Amino acid sequence: MASVPTFALPPSFLGITRRDPEAAFCIAGIPFDLGTTNRSGARFGPAAIRQASRMLVDGDHPHWWIDPAALPVADIGDFAIALGDIPQSLALIEAQAARIGHLIALGGDHTVTLALLRAAAKRHGGPLALVHVDAHVDTWPDNFGQPYGHGSVFYHAIEERLVDPRRMVQMGIRSPMRKDIYDWTVGKGVTIVTAQDVHEHGPAAVAGQAAAIVGDAPAYLSFDIDALDPAFAPGTGTPEIGGLTTWQAQAILRQLEPAQFIGMDVVEVAPPYDAAEITALAAATVAWEYLALVGARQSRGYPTVR
Ligand code: MN
Ligand code: MN
Numbered sequence: 001m002a003s004v005p006t007f008a009l010p011p012s013f014l015g016i017t018r019r020d021p022e023a024a025f026c027i028a029g030i031p032f033d034l035g036t037t038n039r040s041g042a043r044f045g046p047a048a049i050r051q052a053s054r055m056l057v058d059g060d061h062p063h064w065w066i067d068p069a070a071l072p073v074a075d076i077g078d079f080a081i082a083l084g085d086i087p088q089s090l091a092l093i094e095a096q097a098a099r100i101g102h103l104i105a106l107g108g109d110h111t112v113t114l115a116l117l118r119a120a121a122k123r124h125g126g127p128l129a130l131v132h133v134d135a136h137v138d139t140w141p142d143n144f145g146q147p148y149g150h151g152s153v154f155y156h157a158i159e160e161r162l163v164d165p166r167r168m169v170q171m172g173i174r175s176p177m178r179k180d181i182y183d184w185t186v187g188k189g190v191t192i193v194t195a196q197d198v199h200e201h202g203p204a205a206v207a208g209q210a211a212a213i214v215g216d217a218p219a220y221l222s223f224d225i226d227a228l229d230p231a232f233a234p235g236t237g238t239p240e241i242g243g244l245t246t247w248q249a250q251a252i253l254r255q256l257e258p259a260q261f262i263g264m265d266v267v268e269v270a271p272p273y274d275a276a277e278i279t280a281l282a283a284a285t286v287a288w289e290y291l292a293l294v295g296a297r298q299s300r301g302y303p304t305v306r
Pocket of ligand 1: 268
């Protein structure tokens with residue numbers, strides 16, 4: 001039988017050819033890495049994630065038994081950014097995200113999430129619940145004197161009331177950090193689940209904890225690929241050892257079925273430091289897991305929020 005092999009599909013996410021932003025789910029890349037504080041390169045993340053995603057098109061998801069590529073999903077290409085200008089880029093990204101219903105964003109460094117949360121909170125009329133998977137809390141008030149950057153995303157998201165810190169959980173945390181920043185974060189009501197917590201208690205326990213925290217509020221998923229151990233995600237700007245394995249991340253995502261997700265991003269894939277597409281494939285699979293999860297929720301009759 002002659003057919004197009006997976007590696008020769010169009011270089012879009014999952015080889016999707018649909019491009020219209022009216023689709024129920026939209027994939028967009030955000031090729032921005034000006035907010036990195038260590039190794040840059042995440043501007044090349046969207047292309048690498050799309051390239052690797054074509055490994056995932058030859059069957060149904062083996063837990064949810066749906067094919068994410070068969071959902072009403074479009075790949076609308078990459079967002080425009082203002083090269084060299086962080087605040088202007090944030091404004092541009094927010095304006096583009098505001099036109100999309102349910103957005104799955106491929107980063108880009110973590111700075112972009114602030115713009116995505118601004119758009120999502122406005123759309124849903126108030127602070128969102130948040131599942132934030134990361135090695136870092138990203139609640140620093142600034143980045144080496146710059147107000148906006150990938151380490152201060154959730155400081156601003158909390159201060160701007162884009163997220164409700166009492167309905168916010170951070171999972172995989174383990175980096176060196178300042179104690180006063182840790183205390184500020186916890187003091188706001190954020191639940192921190194360390195990587196060690198995941199290792200000691202297991203994915204089911206921490207996913208159950210996360211689902212209870214977000215409850216039935218509109219929830220956003222922000223997945224920094226450096227939550228994974230560098231063995232599973234070497235291609236990232238600020239790697240930290242002792243992280244999650246890919247199977248742990250998959251198991252956690254699959255057990256977040258109760259959460260009412262309205263959007264997600266996967267960020268910080270920096271292909272120049274990747275090896276054998278390990279990191280790009282991990283990120284593509286996280287987005288694919290997410291699509292399968294929200295698609296399965298829809299087919300099981302959960303209320304849909306756009
Ligand atoms: Mn991080
Ligand atoms: Mn981060």
